[in-house]
Amino acid sequence: MAKKQREISVSEFFAKNRHMLGFDNPRKALLTTIKEAVDNSLDACEEAGILPEIWVHIQQMGESRYQAAVQDNGPGILKKQIPLIFGKLLYGSKFHRLRMSRGQQGIGISAAGMYAILTTGKPIKIVSKTGLRKDAHYYELRIDTKVNKPEILNGKGNGLDIPYGERGDKIIQDEGIEWVTHFDPETPDAAPKPIAHGTRVSLELEAKYQRGKGSVDEYLEQTAIANPHVTLHYTDPSGVTKTYRRSSEILPPEATEIKPHPYGVELGRLVSMCKESTESSLSGFLTNSFSRVSPSIAKQICDKAKLSTRMRVKRIDRDHAEHLYAAIQETKISNPTTDCIVPIGEEQLLKGLHSVVPAEFYAAATRPPAVYRGNPFQIEVALAYGGNVETQKITKDLLKELLYETDARTVRQFLILTFNGLGPDAADKILKGSKLGTRKSPNKLKPKEVDTLFEAMQSVNVNEGQSMNVYRYANRVPLQFQHGDCAITKTIAQTNWRSYGLSQSRGNLPSGPVTIMVHIASVWVPFTNQAKEAVASYDEIQKEMRLALQTVGRKLGMFLRRRMKVKQQADRRTIFRRYLGEVAQAVSDINGADKEVVYEQLLEVARKKTAEADMVLDESGKAIDPSEANYGGGVLIVDKDEDELLADLINRPTEAEANGSAAKPADGEQSELFDEEDEED
Numbered sequence: 001m002a003k004k005q006r007e008i009s010v011s012e013f014f015a016k017n018r019h020m021l022g023f024d025n026p027r028k029a030l031l032t033t034i035k036e037a038v039d040n041s042l043d044a045c046e047e048a049g050i051l052p053e054i055w056v057h058i059q060q061m062g063e064s065r066y067q068a069a070v071q072d073n074g075p076g077i078l079k080k081q082i083p084l085i086f087g088k089l090l091y092g093s094k095f096h097r098l099r100m101s102r103g104q105q106g107i108g109i110s111a112a113g114m115y116a117i118l119t120t121g122k123p124i125k126i127v128s129k130t131g132l133r134k135d136a137h138y139y140e141l142r143i144d145t146k147v148n149k150p151e152i153l154n155g156k157g158n159g160l161d162i163p164y165g166e167r168g169d170k171i172i173q174d175e176g177i178e179w180v181t182h183f184d185p186e187t188p189d190a191a192p193k194p195i196a197h198g199t200r201v202s203l204e205l206e207a208k209y210q211r212g213k214g215s216v217d218e219y220l221e222q223t224a225i226a227n228p229h230v231t232l233h234y235t236d237p238s239g240v241t242k243t244y245r246r247s248s249e250i251l252p253p254e255a256t257e258i259k260p261h262p263y264g265v266e267l268g269r270l271v272s273m274c275k276e277s278t279e280s281s282l283s284g285f286l287t288n289s290f291s292r293v294s295p296s297i298a299k300q301i302c303d304k305a306k307l308s309t310r311m312r313v314k315r316i317d318r319d320h321a322e323h324l325y326a327a328i329q330e331t332k333i334s335n336p337t338t339d340c341i342v343p344i345g346e347e348q349l350l351k352g353l354h355s356v357v358p359a360e361f362y363a364a365a366t367r368p369p370a371v372y373r374g375n376p377f378q379i380e381v382a383l384a385y386g387g388n389v390e391t392q393k394i395t396k397d398l399l400k401e402l403l404y405e406t407d408a409r410t411v412r413q414f415l416i417l418t419f420n421g422l423g424p425d426a427a428d429k430i431l432k433g434s435k436l437g438t439r440k441s442p443n444k445l446k447p448k449e450v451d452t453l454f455e456a457m458q459s460v461n462v463n464e465g466q467s468m469n470v471y472r473y474a475n476r477v478p479l480q481f482q483h484g485d486c487a488i489t490k491t492i493a494q495t496n497w498r499s500y501g502l503s504q505s506r507g508n509l510p511s512g513p514v515t516i517m518v519h520i521a522s523v524w525v526p527f528t529n530q531a532k533e534a535v536a537s538y539d540e541i542q543k544e545m546r547l548a549l550q551t552v553g554r555k556l557g558m559f560l561r562r563r564m565k566v567k568q569q570a571d572r573r574t575i576f577r578r579y580l581g582e583v584a585q586a587v588s589d590i591n592g593a594d595k596e597v598v599y600e601q602l603l604e605v606a607r608k609k610t611a612e613a614d615m616v617l618d619e620s621g622k623a624i625d626p627s628e629a630n631y632g633g634g635v636l637i638v639d640k641d642e643d644e645l646l647a648d649l650i651n652r653p654t655e656a657e658a659n660g661s662a663a664k665p666a667d668g669e670q671s672e673l674f675d676e677e678d679e680e681d
């Protein structure tokens with residue numbers, strides 16, 4: 001047995017356990033590859049203070065083979081770093097620091113390269129350039145899993161330098177190197193600007209392209225929501241390019257790096273920090289290695305641990321460290337600074353959500369920063385209510401393509417798996433509407449059946465059968481898998497949405513036409529696995545999520561209650577007004593009174609009787625002064641008709657009343673005239 005013992009390299013381990021990194025099936029492998037590359041591009045651009053522009057290109061190379069390429073206008077990578085970044089697992093700039101970024105582990109893109117090599121044998125190709133007049137570098141490399149080291153395959157093991165200018169252009173052409181050279185011109189007649197720097201990575205891998213939930217398309221769309229400062233060009237395998245243009249020209253403020261907080265450091269880490277420290281005294285070690293430790297706090301810790309402040313750090317053994325660790329827990333140390341967190345912000349959240357999810361009502365809430373295990377974090381929530389379901393947004397051609405692509409066995413399963421927020425009840429309703437049997441296979445539908453399915457998807461009202469559509473984000477990256485295990489989903493399901501006007505069965509997501517996005521921003525997001533798919537359930541994190549959800553929930557409840565009350569009273573007012581003309585005429589016929597005066601008086605009574613249409617309710621449903629009607633910020637009400645309805649009914653007389661036309665019960669056609677106006681209302 002002893003002879004069989006040998007070291008296992010980290011890449012050998014992950015090659016066997018690729019599911020841990022998000023490569024469990026061909027469809028997910030394509031998504032993870034794109035995601036790792038795009039997240040890196042965004043991190044690199046933001047760190048360098050560059051407004052990101054990213055090109056994503058997926059091409060089908062064989063039945064189950066795709067090439068995924070991602071290019072950015074980031075700072076580029078130094079020549080000698082390129083092989084290590086893309087050809088060595090656990091190599092990166094982000095792991096050893098506490099700074100908010102999308103990547104943190106140093107595994108992502110090299111793991112994608114390793115998966116590509118394992119499944120197709122094709123090397124990962126990288127072009128990188130650090131300035132307009134600088135050489136670009138082109139590498140084709142593979143990861144040697146036995147030793148976890150890069151192996152450069154082109155340029156006799158040295159890669160290829162591409163000089164600036166025509167000579168370089170020729171090399172690019174001759175070698176067939178893919179590289180977007182210019183930005184799209186801002187106006188059709190403007191000269192296109194050259195791309196001065198950036199990185200392009202392309203990989204050929206065994207993969208499956210399929211839209212719907214958990215797809216590349218969904219990831220890119222959700223990325224656009226949470227990153228309104230990014231322009232994203234996406235060319236899908238059919239060659240269609242979709243561009244998400246940035247809606248904000250402002251980069252998020254730069255995130256600052258912080259030192260670890262003493263409360264967040266475990267014993268083992270404390271021991272290794274002592275070993276690695278170059279400080280001579282214990283006091284110096286404590287004050288310089290941790291945040292929020294002043295010399296006086298350091299003294300308190302040392303006193304409690306019964307160690308001298310001048311003790312040499314190198315002499316600290318496990319026993320000392322244990323005392324030190326216990327003393328840290330007993331000492332009152334203020335929370336870490338939280339200015340290292342950069343939230344998206346309520347305004348940007350509303351903008352982002354509005355640009356991708358058409359709805360009637362939007363609310364957003366950004367909580368103040370908080371701390372878990374010594375790590376600062378911040379929670380944000382945005383909610384959109386109303387609007388069309390995804391099934392109503394698609395074209396018939398797209399439906400045909402989706403039916404062809406899916407591997408769902410039944411049409412019912414296809415509907416649930418493909419469209420966000422479409423629960424089993426809604427799928428059943430559509431099936432019933434289309435009169436298709438429940439067992440029909442989506443790939444085998446006849447053209448006529450596709451037509452009826454499409455019609456049912458457009459016409460059947462599935463608002464009630466919809467379940468809440470949840471977008472989860474960590475440091476602006478969408479999380480698309482493991483919903484059930486994620487603290488975000490759990491907290492949403494534990495929140496009581498019934499009190500905010502939605503229906504919900506206990507412990508489940510509420511139903512209704514609602515999309516909610518929850519963002520956790522942190523210097524270290526506690527993921528449940530290396531594939532970074534779900535957030536771990538720390539009490540502190542769940543508490544902050546709950547508070548943010550309640551804030552937007554209350555605003556939604558207020559909107560729904562207001563809308564219902566106003567609508568009820570508006571209906572009543574409509575009915576009254578429909579008959580006032582007739583009544584005024586009849587009264588005038590009986591007693592000779594001036595019918596216009598009678599009409600005015602009756603109108604006044606009707607207005608008073610339906611005064612609640614003018615009433616504004618607070619979040620607990622109590623009536624408040626209309627001038628104080630205020631959701632407390634972070635709210636966007638979009639639907640024009642709805643807005644006009646509210647404004648008209650709450651604060652102003654109707655247009656007809658204002659110009660006096662409604663007050664004239666002149667002839668027999670009067671009631672019809674009212675009817676028309678009422679419908680408009």
Ligand SMILES: Nc1ncnc2c1ncn2[C@@H]1O[C@H](COP(=O)(O)OP(=O)(O)OP(=O)(O)O)[C@@H](O)[C@H]1O
Binds near residue numbers: 036102199
């Ligand atoms: N497009 C890029 N432009 C500039 N630097 C990059 C680019 N892509 C990767 N890097 C550098 O390469 C390093 C390794 O990237 P990798 O995706 O392997 O890990 P990571 O982003 O640090 O962490 P994670 O494994 O959590 O994604 C990054 O830390 C970054 O410094």
